[in-house]
Amino acid sequence: MKNRMKLSALVMLMLPAFVQAQQLFNTPELAAQSFATAVISQDEAALTEVLGDNWRQYLPDEKADPEAVARFVRDWKVSHNIEEQGETAHLNVGQENWQLPIPMVKTQAGWHFDMQRAADEILTRTIGLNELSAIQAVQAYVAAQQDYYQLDQQYAQKFVSTEGKKDGLYWPAVPGEAPSPLGPSFSPVQPGMGYHGYHFRILTAQGADAPGGAKNYISDGKMTEGFALIAWPVEYGETGVATFMVNNQGVVYQKDLGEETAEKVQEIKEFNPDKSWQEEQQ
Incomplete structure (x- = not known):
């Protein structure tokens, strides 16, 4: 009592x-x-x-x-x-x-x-917007690589060029010069920041499940046989859920790698969308 x-x-x-x-x-x-x-x-x-x-x-x-x-x-x-x-x-x-x-x-x-439910709704919307931005970013990467190939007859193996060179998709343009194929956002100044909640990494080979079979994109030190990219959330469940991949054919694939996304992505060394990956509907 x-x-x-x-x-x-x-x-x-x-x-x-x-x-x-x-x-x-x-x-x-x-x-x-x-x-x-x-x-x-x-x-x-x-x-x-x-x-x-x-x-x-x-x-x-x-x-x-x-x-x-x-x-x-x-x-x-x-x-x-x-x-x-x-x-x-x-x-x-x-x-x-x-x-x-x-x-x-x-x-x-x-x-x-109800602010607690609002937090859930805001998170859901944030993830949705980040994933949409990631899809648009990988599509922009495809276009940038195609533009770069027209300039140098090979695909770029990194996002940001070495200072004073044009060996990446981005370089600071001088007055009167055409802009580089890609902006600097894919390689943020502060490590871990990402772009709209996503990290990006260039892949230089593809596996047996990719269209055309397994092959290395690099020949004689130059990436001339194709290109690919993987994008994954900076913080799974907070900035994004899906992981995305794309190659020179421009088809975007997605997969939920779960709570261990960061670890699993590090094991992915090639573009190899098997049946567990879903094609993103354009």
Whole structure:
């Protein structure tokens, strides 16, 4: 009995703190209006009341992207509506009905924004965008290698050229000179950073499961027989899930290598998409 009383007292102490930390609303429309008003007025105190004291711990960055905020405000003014499914609701804004990744949930006390579920939705969207960027990047790599071949009658064996040379896909262009086939993003200045959450590595051979069978792309020190690339997430499950491969034929393959992606990728030395790899639909 004594323990139950202590627990009840603890709950009573916590309840006012929760109510003060996050505002409750009679309808999701009122919740959305309060959120939009706080964003438009850049009132962080009001935003904290709407989202809760700990809302920042669920967002990926300490500071919101000013362009994203401006885009939300603009879209809100164009149009906004609530998409309600049972005890969950989402705010959609703009002509394209962009959905705010912070769901509103209904409890006995009222509607409130669920930041924990928002973190999951934001992560899912981040992974999706990173994977799309990775696919576009490997496609850009294919085009860059084709352009490089026109310049030197061989494919580049590295991303960034040696200083003063043009032996890679990227080199700093001088005024009046055409740009290099590829930008410097594939080889970031800070190790481990990656590009949009992905690492990239050039492959110089292909295996028996590749179209045309096994072969080395390098002959007499020059990569003239083809080229390939592998891309994998910097942090599996956080920046991406799928690993991608492509060769000079331009077909992108993907596979989920699981939690040990970083280790498994290091074992991949050649382009060899067996039946476990799926062709990415263009």
